Amino acid sequence: MFPDVLTRRFSGLTPLTAVxxxxxxxxxxxxxxxxxxxxxxxxxxSAPLMYFLLDGWAQTSIGVEDGARQILKAHxxxxxMGAPSAxxxxxxxxxxxxxxxxxxxxxxxxxxxxxxxxxxxxxxFFLTAQEERVALMDRxxxxxxxxxxxxxxxxxxxxxxxLNPLGDRDMEIPMTQQQMGDMLGLSPVHVNxxxxxxxxxxxxxxxxxxxxxxxxxxxxxxxxxxxxTFAKPLPGTAGA
Amino acid sequence: MFPDVLTRRFSGLTPLTAVxxxxxxxxxxxxxxxxxxxxxxxxxxSAPLMYFLLDGWAQTSIGVEDGARQILKAHxxxxxMGAPSAxxxxxxxxxxxxxxxxxxxxxxxxxxxxxxxxxxxxxxFFLTAQEERVALMDRxxxxxxxxxxxxxxxxxxxxxxxLNPLGDRDMEIPMTQQQMGDMLGLSPVHVNxxxxxxxxxxxxxxxxxxxxxxxxxxxxxxxxxxxxTFAKPLPGTAGA
DNA sequence: CGTAAGATTGACAAGCGTCAAATACAGTGG
DNA sequence: CCACTGTATTTGACGCTTGTCAATCTTACG
Numbered sequence: 001m002f003p004d005v006l007t008r009r010f011s012g013l014t015p016l017t018a019v020x021x022x023x024x025x026x027x028x029x030x031x032x033x034x035x036x037x038x039x040x041x042x043x044x045x046s047a048p049l050m051y052f053l054l055d056g057w058a059q060t061s062i063g064v065e066d067g068a069r070q071i072l073k074a075h076x077x078x079x080x081m082g083a084p085s086a087x088x089x090x091x092x093x094x095x096x097x098x099x100x101x102x103x104x105x106x107x108x109x110x111x112x113x114x115x116x117x118x119x120x121x122x123x124x125f126f127l128t129a130q131e132e133r134v135a136l137m138d139r140x141x142x143x144x145x146x147x148x149x150x151x152x153x154x155x156x157x158x159x160x161x162x163l164n165p166l167g168d169r170d171m172e173i174p175m176t177q178q179q180m181g182d183m184l185g186l187s188p189v190h191v192n193x194x195x196x197x198x199x200x201x202x203x204x205x206x207x208x209x210x211x212x213x214x215x216x217x218x219x220x221x222x223x224x225x226x227x228x229t230f231a232k233p234l235p236g237t238a239g240a
Numbered sequence: 241m242f243p244d245v246l247t248r249r250f251s252g253l254t255p256l257t258a259v260x261x262x263x264x265x266x267x268x269x270x271x272x273x274x275x276x277x278x279x280x281x282x283x284x285x286s287a288p289l290m291y292f293l294l295d296g297w298a299q300t301s302i303g304v305e306d307g308a309r310q311i312l313k314a315h316x317x318x319x320x321m322g323a324p325s326a327x328x329x330x331x332x333x334x335x336x337x338x339x340x341x342x343x344x345x346x347x348x349x350x351x352x353x354x355x356x357x358x359x360x361x362x363x364x365f366f367l368t369a370q371e372e373r374v375a376l377m378d379r380x381x382x383x384x385x386x387x388x389x390x391x392x393x394x395x396x397x398x399x400x401x402x403l404n405p406l407g408d409r410d411m412e413i414p415m416t417q418q419q420m421g422d423m424l425g426l427s428p429v430h431v432n433x434x435x436x437x438x439x440x441x442x443x444x445x446x447x448x449x450x451x452x453x454x455x456x457x458x459x460x461x462x463x464x465x466x467x468x469t470f471a472k473p474l475p476g477t478a479g480a
Numbered sequence: 481c482g483t484a485a486g487a488t489t490g491a492c493a494a495g496c497g498t499c500a501a502a503t504a505c506a507g508t509g510g
Numbered sequence: 511c512c513a514c515t516g517t518a519t520t521t522g523a524c525g526c527t528t529g530t531c532a533a534t535c536t537t538a539c540g
Contacts, residue, residue, distance in 0.1 A: 062377060062378070062381045062465075064381065064385045064386065065464035065465075066464065068385040069385070070377075070380060070381035070384045070385050072380060072381075083370055083373075084370045084373045084377060085370075085374075086367060086370050087253065087367040087368075087370050087371050087374075088374070088468065088469075089469075092374050092377070092468065093377065112363045115355075115359045115362050115363050116359040116360075119355045119356040119359060119362060120356075122355050122359060122362040122363070122366065123352045123355050123362070125366060126326075126355070126362065126365060126366050126369060127326055127327040128327075129366060129369035129370060129373065130323055130324045130326050130327050130369060131327050132373055133369065133372055133373055133376060134324045134325075134327075134328070134332050136373060136376040136377060136380060137310075137312050137324060137332070137333065137376060139380060140310060140312060140376060140379060140380050140383065141302045141304065141310035141312075143380065143383050143384060143425060144310045144422075144425025145304045145308040145309070145310050145425060146304065147495075147496095148496070176518060176519090177518075177519070178518075178519095182384075184384065185383060185384025185385060186497090187496070187497050187498075188518090188519085189496090189497075189498080189499095189519095189520085189521090190495090190496055190497070192519065192520060193496095193520090193521090196520090208505095224304055224305035224306065225302075225304060225305075228328060229328075229329075387527075387528095388527075388528070416485085416486065416487090417486075417487070418485095418486075418487095426528075426529090427528070427529050427530075428487085429487095429488085429489090429528090429531095430527090430528055432487065432488060432489090433488090433489090433528095436488090448537090
């Protein structure tokens with residue numbers, strides 16, 4: 001059960017060996033389940049753990065004093081959550097279940113130990129961390145330089161790429177418009193209006209929380225940022 | 241020369257051994273110098289390298305089609321630049337010299353090889369990548385949830401923390417207001433107005449590009465986001 | 481001394497947030 | 511099966527924040 005979903009995490013880079021799969025499974029603690037809206041890990045707790053998301057949707061967010069919060073990432077099965085807090089004494093981000101989900105905790109020290117026995121995995125985790133950085137960089141760029149329309153369009157494209165690697169047009173996004181707003185720094189009211197604009201322009205179709213990108217190419221052109229292809233055969237790893 | 245500045249990179253986590261210093265120096269290619277405004281590495285180039293910044297200020301940015309650009313990070317001596325592009329076939333970000341600066345290129349494959357011989361360094365680089373993620377997460381939170389005033393105040397606090405670890409109030413920021421705007425997603429005109437507001441409120445003093453935080457505590461309270469202390473003794477590394 | 485880049489100021493417009501109300505929708509208990 | 515309740519979506523009116531445009535002023539530098 002574990003290995004499958006975790007292997008998928010790195011499938012864009014390289015396939016894992018059976019030994020590597022086992023090494024990852026070995027550092028996972030017993031999985032536990034959470035219900036929708038339940039808090040998996042609160043920001044501020046000390047000695048924070050990391051979590052492999054085995055099933056469901058979750059999100060990480062940072063809260064601001066006045067009650068506002070920024071959602072930083074929507075996680076799907078296979079994601080490693082909470083890693084950004086690893087260098088810190090106290091957790092930086094809150095992890096919340098969006099749908100029902102199952103997570104396996106991982107102690108940072110255990111991951112560090114794995115780095116010693118499996119340097120190739122260490123490199124893969126390093127590359128994955130860089131990918132996450134790029135995702136944040138793109139989002140920052142979109143937030144700073146693009147308007148709400150192109151920003152939301154980018155979000156839909158990114159979710160589509162992750163949910164639908166095969167390229168189907170249809171997808172189910174289990175987020176409220178409020179949550180999308182918290183991701184983009186927009187009010188839920190404005191999210192709603194922008195979604196309607198995109199529909200009116202024929203870029204998106206929508207029924208409830210089912211979204212269809214009617215013309216992905218036009219949508220990409222509209223956004224004006226390249227969609228990264230997280231896919232490069234692993235450069236010079238085992239063979240040094 | 242190298243080791244000093246690079247060691248400083250990790251000083252918040254743990255001191256490096258002489259062997260580790262040598263290992264890092266060994267993967268560096270011959271350093272080269274750049275003049276202000278010169279492009280060190282353009283986004284889009286294939287097989288991108290990484291660069292240790294040995295001296296000076298540099299910045300990484302992502303361009304948008306219509307000519308706008310988002311500055312993602314201001315780099316000071318000791319930073320590893322360009323790592324986010326490592327998993328990609330083509331460079332994601334443009335690296336530009338802000339002041340005169342000296343950089344040492346590093347091939348991703350060389351770093352991967354170092355991960356095999358020095359797993360503790362691998363873990364340190366992993367943690368550093370997570371710190372960078374948190375920096376982006378904070379900036380994203382500021383951009384999405386805070387207004388221009390608090391956002392700019394946060395930028396000043398962050399620069400102050402990096403430039404002035406000793407806590408002096410005075411610092412020289414070699415950025416134009418235009419560049420600050422490109423970091424925050426604000427127009428240069430608005431940056432100027434906000435800076436004046438902060439001065440009027442007695443939070444900042446400024447002469448040319450010398451900035452003084454007159455009351456750091458009040459400034460921090462004003463922002464409402466915690467300033468991360470990138471300082472935790474390295475958890476379970478060598479002793480596994 | 482001349483030129484270019486940056487900083488500053490003002491007037492105006494657009495984008496987005498806020499407030500408030502109305503409407504759909506799902507789950508709950510009678 | 512139906513009223514009841516809370517949550518999500520939708521719509522409208524209005525105002526603040528921020529961008530745009532254009533001009534002026536300062537500073538650095540050849």
